[in-house]
Amino acid sequence: MVKRGDRLPVYYHDYLQLDRLLDAQAPESAKTGDEAHDELLFIIVHQAYELWFKQILHELDEVHAIFSQESVPERSMGRVVGHLERVVAIQRILLDQVDVLETMTPLDFLDFRDLLVPASGFQSVQFRLIENLLGLEHDRRMKINEADYTSRFTDSHRALLEASHERPSLFELVDAWLQRTPFLHFGDFEFWKTYREAVDRMLARDRALIESNPNLTVEGRSEQIAHFDAAAGGFDALFDASAYEEVRAAGERRLGHEAFLAALLINLYRDEPILQLPFRVLQALMNVDEGFTTWRYRHSIMVLRMIGSKIGTGGTSGHDYLRKTATRHRVWTDLFDLATFFIPRSELPALPPSVVGAMRFHMSVGDV
């Protein structure tokens, strides 16, 4: 270990290890004696992706460490939001990199594409680790030509991926954190009973909306009513633990029942001081999910444009695979679904003063 006082002057180039970094691009086409101009771009775009994936893992690992504690300190909440918002800022770069890669036309790609077989972006270990860390379940993943996704990796990489399945995911940790929240039980105040009554009033009104919608045909109305009844059934499952478990067993819900209710409550009463940061944590988790969803979709269109309906270098139809994962590999679908169960603020039960009082600071900060 080096003491701060004993250090040598630092040189930008060495600090960033640029000799290694800028010497790590070896186009396959150059080895054939006929370098394709755009292969460097192809390499650098993917290297930049991997650098950013490393950074994203660094941020998510920190969030993971915070949520791994038995009791998550309030003072860490701000940092959790900061880490996740940084991931969102990085995702904007990931998206813009698709634009840069699209400046390479399919014909340019063909100059070196066959030299890359059977390599494929599927084989990004770090991206798979990010997905696993976020909480993508192993059996939810798309197969690749009917094989498990790990089949395309070397033994050591496969071991890394398998180890990542053993570790609790961020999803599981946040699930547990939500379950532990003390916000669900307020002494004598039966929050959920009051909420259910408000919901029932809203449902009655929504059904009336459908029944009186002049734009609907008879068939359209029946269809909408069926859709509505399904929605009302959703509320039943929301309030009843065993019904909820059925929905969850069917794979339509993933958070535990109390965690789901806690997330709902945090959203509905986000203005209470103690809920402001938890609300931002949930928002940030959704933003991260949406960022990857968008990126996968854009990626799928880019592949379509690049190879048409050709077979990808990795041996699959790249476009279809990617387009399907865009929707299927989402992790925080439950948070997106929360909106299904919101009711207008004007109809929200007011929290009793004792509860509200417990949710604020008690420094003499009335005027902060």
Add this chain to the structure above:
Amino acid sequence: MVKRGDRLPVYYHDYLQLDRLLDAQAPESAKTGDEAHDELLFIIVHQAYELWFKQILHELDEVHAIFSQESVPERSMGRVVGHLERVVAIQRILLDQVDVLETMTPLDFLDFRDLLVPASGFQSVQFRLIENLLGLEHDRRMKINEADYTSRFTDSHRALLEASHERPSLFELVDAWLQRTPFLHFGDFEFWKTYREAVDRMLARDRALIESNPNLTVEGRSEQIAHFDAAAGGFDALFDASAYEEVRAAGERRLGHEAFLAALLINLYRDEPILQLPFRVLQALMNVDEGFTTWRYRHSIMVLRMIGSKIGTGGTSGHDYLRKTATRHRVWTDLFDLATFFIPRSELPALPPSVVGAMRFHMSVGDV
């Protein structure tokens, strides 16, 4: 008409008609005496969309006018590219606006959502006109609750939309322009015969790739071979006019045979001076298509986030509808598919010097 010399001084505020513009936001919630803060955002985002749609129509109309001429002058090509690239620049704003709208949370939306029924973004006349102008076919459009999309408009708007179906779309005009191109026939040089030979060599190599891919299981290989055979069949249809027509009749191809070949040739020989601008036109058309595809998809995720699985104000499941249109309402799928038929430049037949000579300028501009 006002002579340039007789004009009154112009005042910024009046020039932009800001009295009207800034007085055109009337939140429904304000009418109930309890204005929801975010309804203004909701209105302004949609108004900004409509302003940009007007601008996009203005650009596309100009492109339409250029391609409507019996003979499209070379000197207009640069402007065509300029108009389309402007649309692409605007699409970036359209996407940013989704981010802005997402700063409104579902709970904020609920403060005024029920006041908007049965209005819906489906009812943007201008967006429908854009889609029709680009070339989205009437029978390809998603139905809305089994009704034709025009059913949701007032009579006068419906008439506008129906009129737009009568007008040749940009797709049809570009199709005709490509068909008229003189690049397909080079005197004695049998381009397509030479190209077909090159393709056959490439196909043989690609099949070998699949057969020797160590990552494939037996089943995977069969599947890939089947996929490959389909691809090879695609080439058959490419070179044979009647086979092509069958594919087209099946709805898998839309451009005419000669137009498709012309687009292919423009891509393959894009460096020839006379093809440089036409190549950029085709690129720009694809960029416009991709921009709307991405926007529709982002829009669909935003709706999911905003209303969960609730019924949209327009009476449908907004998210599903939008997500499906993202893929289905694409117009230039043929141009994306072109990549399927590219072969590496190293194997491209060289054009005879007489052809190359005809494709360049003849000013003494060797050194331009």
Add this chain to the structure above:
Amino acid sequence: MVKRGDRLPVYYHDYLQLDRLLDAQAPESAKTGDEAHDELLFIIVHQAYELWFKQILHELDEVHAIFSQESVPERSMGRVVGHLERVVAIQRILLDQVDVLETMTPLDFLDFRDLLVPASGFQSVQFRLIENLLGLEHDRRMKINEADYTSRFTDSHRALLEASHERPSLFELVDAWLQRTPFLHFGDFEFWKTYREAVDRMLARDRALIESNPNLTVEGRSEQIAHFDAAAGGFDALFDASAYEEVRAAGERRLGHEAFLAALLINLYRDEPILQLPFRVLQALMNVDEGFTTWRYRHSIMVLRMIGSKIGTGGTSGHDYLRKTATRHRVWTDLFDLATFFIPRSELPALPPSVVGAMRFHMSVGDV
């Protein structure tokens, strides 16, 4: 007032008042009988700017209302951050609109530019109101050809602008809010004395850095030492109220002394739960400031590109004016300068447990 139950069906087109909105573009060139294609773009870009300015005013007005209260409730902090972050999201659109406007070339602009004289973007009432609301001081504003900025407006607009000078700006309200903060005095704990000692240690080390920097020439070192002494003098002014007032009187500082110290403390101890949201408020204010600074600068380059060194339609050198305002019209320079007074966390005085205890929630939420 309309009861929610008695409402008529809403139609998208009418709700957005599109008949008015889309009829509010009247190119001057069209009046001469020779419409310039790009004038519509010019109008629509500026109209979109004005729509967004209205929205920004709407958000800032809400923040203003919150900070206008004698005691700012904790429960409003989350919303303050939300409003400001929305402004930042809108600023991204403002920037992208510059890209769109730049698709109009100078030659295209010349087709209608002389028809606009003497109108000018200076005359955006709303943008001036935004600047005034944020806290740009009247006498800090750039003059326009030696005249007060209000001279370019109609009487009614001038009255609006003058009225806005009478209202306390957001800067002043936040200044007062920071001054009222209870965080500066912690009973017996003499925070600032402890902090000053830590600072003195850091300053000694920084001076050593300069003295031993091998890259400096003799002259360079003297210059740096002078620069350093100025910085050290800055710390003197930080801790001494009357010295601070001198700096402030010289126009180099604007926040009150206690407000500046409060902002410093919020930054340094931002992880304490009670400071997490105030920290985000300060960050968001800086982001808003930076957004407008960047936009003004980009705007100035765009003008340079559009008219070169010609005289602007408003009668000034547009580029120079805008470039100078980019830096000069910044409001939150104090918050940017805070970094000057930070010391590494490793050397920050620890807050006493009693203080830390007062800064957290007291619900049994250890495990939230």
Add this chain to the structure above:
Amino acid sequence: MVKRGDRLPVYYHDYLQLDRLLDAQAPESAKTGDEAHDELLFIIVHQAYELWFKQILHELDEVHAIFSQESVPERSMGRVVGHLERVVAIQRILLDQVDVLETMTPLDFLDFRDLLVPASGFQSVQFRLIENLLGLEHDRRMKINEADYTSRFTDSHRALLEASHERPSLFELVDAWLQRTPFLHFGDFEFWKTYREAVDRMLARDRALIESNPNLTVEGRSEQIAHFDAAAGGFDALFDASAYEEVRAAGERRLGHEAFLAALLINLYRDEPILQLPFRVLQALMNVDEGFTTWRYRHSIMVLRMIGSKIGTGGTSGHDYLRKTATRHRVWTDLFDLATFFIPRSELPALPPSVVGAMRFHMSVGDV
């Protein structure tokens, strides 16, 4: 050299050399035993910058090679535009990366900042090479503490930079290319005489505008007239070679006289087929220049925010240096100034039919 047939299967991870790439981040703070979380971000942002700088050099080198030919083939023009537009797409990422770096707060930076002394972003060899390649003149560069910019590099890097000064810059090559253009002399047609007459008409009108502007005070009018006279003087220098050389000797113009005129003509008659691509080349050069200008400015604000008025790790006031370079290190100021000399299209002299004829293709492509 490896034959295409004899190749081993390629593995994504090895192809991208990820073992080296992802092992090249060695935070200095980690060496002290107390790793600062954000130092990895700091390293990765800068490494990503350097990867993109490598790519930008790759693109500019290709453009350089094309313009280094004695006679630049028309068929390369499309590719020149493509390379430059790719640089512009990359610059968008460079800008986004500033946003990501700004998620690191000054306090986070302080955790490791003193460990980096005296390293500095000034020391990016590649960025200096980019500037030199584009054409930033050695004596135009900002000094760093009165020393030449090369003084901050190791001997081998200094040698690289000095070698780059010996090589003709892209500016010089484009200058020469423009000078060689045949578009300036059209046989008997005295273009510039006709143009001058048109200009004189426009100048007379512009002076009238100023004289009749009701918004100007007496002093304002005098100032404007002086400004105007300077502009008119600019036109004199435009048409007179020796006057032009004086302006150039004074450092206010850099392109050769004929090159400047050629650039002007390309802009004015950009619709002629032969000028469409050259016009796009000039536009793209301006976009690249503007991209770096904007990035430097954003960078300067970011530094201000990060260190306030502290001394940078490299021993200078980072913010001031960067802000000044934003304007001063621009290369293509001449192209931005061109707009000064444009006149409205309605007053542009028509080119004689023989000239127009020489500027188009002569294939039977009337209907392309």
